[in-house]
Amino acid sequence: MLIELAYGTTGLTVELPDRTTVVAPEHRPGAPDQLAEVRRALREPVAGPPLSALVRRGQTVAISMCDGTRPQPRHLMIPAVLDELEGRVDPDDVVVLVATGTHRGNTAAELAAMLGPEVLERVRVVNHDARDDSSLAYLGRLGDNVPVHLNRHFAEADVRITTGFVEPHFFAGFSGGPKLVAPGLAGIETTLVLHDARRIGDARATWGVTEGNPVHDDVRAIARHLGVDFALDVVLNREREVVAAFGGELFAMHAAACAVSRRVAMQAVPQRFDVVVTTNSGFPLDQNLYQAVKGMSAAAEIVRPGGLVVEAAECRDGFPDHGEYRRLLTSAPSPEALLAAIAARAETVPDQWQVQVQARVQAAARVLVHTDGLSDAELAEAHLGPASDVGAVVAEELARLGEAATCCVLPEGPQTIPYLAAR
DSSP states (O other): OEEEEOOTTTOEEEEOOTTOEEOOOOOOOOOSSHHHHHHHHHHSOSBSOOGGGGOOTTOOEEEEEEOTTSOOOHHHHHHHHHHHHBTTBOGGGEEEEEEOTTSOOOOHHHHHHHHOHHHHHHSEEEEOOTTOGGGEEEEEEETTTEEEEEEHHHHTOSEEEEEEEOOEETTTEEOSGGGGTTTTTBOHHHHHHHTOHHHHHSTTSSTTOOTTOHHHHHHHHHHHHHOOSEEEEEEEOTTOOEEEEEEESHHHHHHHHHHHHHHHHEEEESSOEEEEEEEOOSTTTTSSHHHHHHHHHHHHTTEEEEEEEEEEOOOTTOSOSSSSHHHHHTSSSSHHHHHHHHHHOSSOOTTHHHHHHHHHHHHHSEEEEEOSSSOHHHHHHTTOEEOSSHHHHHHHHHHHHOTTOOEEEOTTGGGSEEEETTO
């Protein structure tokens, strides 16, 4: 069979055996009028008053949004929020914050592409910087002893609004909602504790689990303590269209969005597979290897111990070169050695969490990557192998294992999270 894998902006067609199990998201069409759906969520919230009833002239307003590594439809959501605020607050009192977490800030050109030039002319747009202590406010220790430093613009605003999108997340359970406060707008010290080896290594820190998940429990505690006045999230389909929008009180809104995302994106399978082909959902999610760990993690849910994972991830931004991910990933001779080093480290260091998840996958299964952005030598640095021809690699592995060998493909990568039916 021919399968179209989500890869970069062009996709990648591969040939796989007819007996391959295909696990893809439940298809839901985009809303007939996506902007109208977003506006409806602002005016007909899941819980609490509509956004327009929460603001008045003279108040300062801070709005958080995802950075360029996420496919949030910012060009719809941010203008819709600003339209609801128009005439009620002064535009000079509004700031849009790019919730970068520990990622680099987005460039002016990227922001224009993400939002449209009209938004940049309408209000201030500021990249959060987790490493700029002067831009942070300290809230004390919250949750499970987390030292909480948050973006000062957001923490000190009269009205705080989050915007994002909801999909299963490989260690926070689901994206969106309170994650647009922390780690999205958190200082580096806060993020390092939220992503420490103990929390990331907990079995409950996984896809689709929020309650009892040590990462998400602390994320919720931070957002609850600070207070979010209005939250807006969307669920997307594979075409990045808005399937449904949810607005209102943060936790009720997020629970409703997670319920829809779970039905769309999580699917049961009856067994583990010898070979799992996956992706990282195409651009912008597969723009670097750091992000591509999510695709590996999705495949790891259903590959047999010692099996083969083959991921197609473009990685146009390489490892990337910024941050600590590459240095950490290449600092030990094997995935097992990386896990041992992380367990022995007294303090969390930036990007350790991504390396920890990746090493855990690679310690359990062989991982090959098809990419245009990394050389074979660079993949070897990352303890990965190349897969220049995905179909040929799969055919060779299945032939080696024999007629009973099993294969599964996740064409949309972590847009679909498979799980064993007994779970």
